[in-house]
Amino acid sequence: MDISFSREPDKTFVVRLGGRWSIADGLPSTEELQRQIASDPSPERVAFDGRELGHWDSSLLTFLIKLTNFCSEKSIHVSNQGLPEGVARLIDLASAVPEKKDARKESGRAPFLSRVGEATLEAVKSAGEMLAFIGEAFLAFMKLLRGKARFRRSDLTLLIQECGAQALPIVSLISVLVGLILAFVGAAQLKMFGAQIYVADLVGIGMAREMGAMMTAIVMAGRTGAAFAAQLGTMEVNEETDALITLGISPMEFLVLPRMLALVFMLPLLCLYADLMGILGGGIIGVGLLNISPAQYYHETVAALNLTQFVAGLIKAGVFGVLVALSGCLRGMQCGRSASAVGEAATSAVVTAIVSIIVSDAILTVIYNRIGV
Amino acid sequence: MENHANKTKARIEVRDLTMAYGSFVIQRDLSFTVNSGDIFIVMGGSGCGKSTLLRHLVGLKAPAKGKVFYDNVSFWDSESAGKEALMRRFGILYQSGALWSSMTLAENVALPLGEYTRLSPSQIKELVSLKLALVGLAGFGEFYPSEISGGMRKRAGLARAMALDPDILFFDEPSAGLDPISARRLDELILELRDSLGATVVVVTHELASIFAIGNNSVFLDAETRTMTAVGDPNKLLAESNDPKIRSFLTRGEQ
Numbered sequence A: 001m002d003i004s005f006s007r008e009p010d011k012t013f014v015v016r017l018g019g020r021w022s023i024a025d026g027l028p029s030t031e032e033l034q035r036q037i038a039s040d041p042s043p044e045r046v047a048f049d050g051r052e053l054g055h056w057d058s059s060l061l062t063f064l065i066k067l068t069n070f071c072s073e074k075s076i077h078v079s080n081q082g083l084p085e086g087v088a089r090l091i092d093l094a095s096a097v098p099e100k101k102d103a104r105k106e107s108g109r110a111p112f113l114s115r116v117g118e119a120t121l122e123a124v125k126s127a128g129e130m131l132a133f134i135g136e137a138f139l140a141f142m143k144l145l146r147g148k149a150r151f152r153r154s155d156l157t158l159l160i161q162e163c164g165a166q167a168l169p170i171v172s173l174i175s176v177l178v179g180l181i182l183a184f185v186g187a188a189q190l191k192m193f194g195a196q197i198y199v200a201d202l203v204g205i206g207m208a209r210e211m212g213a214m215m216t217a218i219v220m221a222g223r224t225g226a227a228f229a230a231q232l233g234t235m236e237v238n239e240e241t242d243a244l245i246t247l248g249i250s251p252m253e254f255l256v257l258p259r260m261l262a263l264v265f266m267l268p269l270l271c272l273y274a275d276l277m278g279i280l281g282g283g284i285i286g287v288g289l290l291n292i293s294p295a296q297y298y299h300e301t302v303a304a305l306n307l308t309q310f311v312a313g314l315i316k317a318g319v320f321g322v323l324v325a326l327s328g329c330l331r332g333m334q335c336g337r338s339a340s341a342v343g344e345a346a347t348s349a350v351v352t353a354i355v356s357i358i359v360s361d362a363i364l365t366v367i368y369n370r371i372g373v
Numbered sequence B: 001m002e003n004h005a006n007k008t009k010a011r012i013e014v015r016d017l018t019m020a021y022g023s024f025v026i027q028r029d030l031s032f033t034v035n036s037g038d039i040f041i042v043m044g045g046s047g048c049g050k051s052t053l054l055r056h057l058v059g060l061k062a063p064a065k066g067k068v069f070y071d072n073v074s075f076w077d078s079e080s081a082g083k084e085a086l087m088r089r090f091g092i093l094y095q096s097g098a099l100w101s102s103m104t105l106a107e108n109v110a111l112p113l114g115e116y117t118r119l120s121p122s123q124i125k126e127l128v129s130l131k132l133a134l135v136g137l138a139g140f141g142e143f144y145p146s147e148i149s150g151g152m153r154k155r156a157g158l159a160r161a162m163a164l165d166p167d168i169l170f171f172d173e174p175s176a177g178l179d180p181i182s183a184r185r186l187d188e189l190i191l192e193l194r195d196s197l198g199a200t201v202v203v204v205t206h207e208l209a210s211i212f213a214i215g216n217n218s219v220f221l222d223a224e225t226r227t228m229t230a231v232g233d234p235n236k237l238l239a240e241s242n243d244p245k246i247r248s249f250l251t252r253g254e255q
Helices: A031-038 A058-073 A085-096 A112-145 A153-163 A165-193 A196-237 A240-246 A251-289 A294-304 A307-333 A339-371 B050-057 B080-087 B105-116 B121-134 B150-161 B180-197 B208-214 B234-240 B244-250
Strands: A002-007 A012-019 A045-053 A077-079 B012-021 B024-034 B039-044 B065-070 B090-093 B168-172 B200-204 B217-222 B227-231
Touching (some): A012 A031, A031 A058, A045 A058, A058 A077, A058 A085, A058 B121, A085 B180, A112 A251, A153 A165, A165 A251, A196 A240, A196 A251, A196 A294, A196 A339, A240 A251, A251 A307, A307 A339, B012 B050, B024 B050, B024 B065, B024 B217, B039 B180, B039 B208, B050 B168, B050 B200, B105 B150, B121 B150, B150 B180, B180 B200, B180 B208, B208 B234, B217 B234, B227 B244, B234 B244
Parallel strands (some): A012 A045, A045 A077, B039 B217, B090 B168, B168 B200
Antiparallel strands (some): A002 A012, B012 B065
């Protein structure tokens, strides 16, 4: 990168450029030249001599453009004639389309109050969207009851397989572990009264009423709810949803309904299975660590449980199924048109699902308590 | 970017290349040479393996058989460091732009510069605005890819492809999805970049107007026989070729 200059008698400032210019060696500064050009006697013209130039790349172009901008600010004429043809043409190309000034977006943070206001309006809007979505889902469900909903039966069976049978391994693992944990925690307390046998009651009732449904729902929110959001979001990105709408097929019936049905059917079944696996997990601790015989543990569990407790858990599981499917589908359908939007949709589907599971669980528990179940 | 006077030869040579997905052969026995400074067109009907050939040339997919040479160095026999050094000389414009959607246009162009040069952020900013100005997008640096039109996205993709001053540019269907005027402007831009930068350009396209306007060498891939049926200047092929498939392709089925 060789830069030198000379002042010609006809008030021309000649910049001589030579050597190898590469962005790998960094960009040279124009400050020294700018100072020289600005100093007395100020030239009328700036010209270049590029005969000694070797390899060059963008570093030369940015250098020249910076210098040219500086000269035009000072109303000094710049001649590109002495430059290699390619350089001159690229500079012309770069200045051919004027910079779009109004295209530049305002940057900087908005004041605190305005951000709070924006966030509040956003929250109100999204609550409205959620209500509208629930309403549409309900209408689609009504259509299904009248036998008029349009979706492919094969989609439904595939989805049932996906969120039913294929979820069994992870649900088994989680619920056995939850059963183990419940038994451990209970055993530590009950041992003090010599009432270890009641570990069976604790695990049985805990799993059937509460933990079976809750843990299955949370696993399904992470596993299936996120998948629904990502699937529907990608379909939105690829305009597949638009293709359905223009064919007169409601995405609500075609995409959301089968997913909701699959989860609402499968979650109670998975929950029942999780109850069983949890009790098995509790049994392992009871028999292995607390010296209760398997028969004793079995009889104690059977005595403690009745159908009401299972049904209470299953109703919860059904409600959670609706919530997981709704939040997954809602976030998927709201998805923007970019890869990062799909990621956000999946994340927010899981968060929405888990929050609504816990909240609705609390509400249902209070209701059960009031009606004495 | 190379000066014409002392340009290093960027020559691509494809020798006996067979491309396959598993046991499904897409094209076999391709052999052709792209000379430095060429605008080389890869043409052929839909589904004949044009884009797959491009993926083989840029190192995204390994050939089932045969070799690809860059300046007499076999790409697929190189060590991974050698491959990376070669790939850094490539600028690739993907079919839909392939801009990273979570980044602004300026960040898209700045990423390769930040990774592979030791320039300061302010210097990178200068280079980014130069690249965006070259493709006619001056002032659009703060926009996200989802906020601009398809044609602008393609031009922004080109700005990113040029970020590291590559000496080989690959274009996958540059004019697909563009209106005729934007498509012609992009063609002119490709010509301009080739002439002023001395870059070698490989273009995958089936856009006849582009093929005749910019190509000075080409290969024709046939979807049925699964091999190439002609190599040469597309204008010459139109005038001289007797192959009915090539004639019909180059005349939109009129001959």
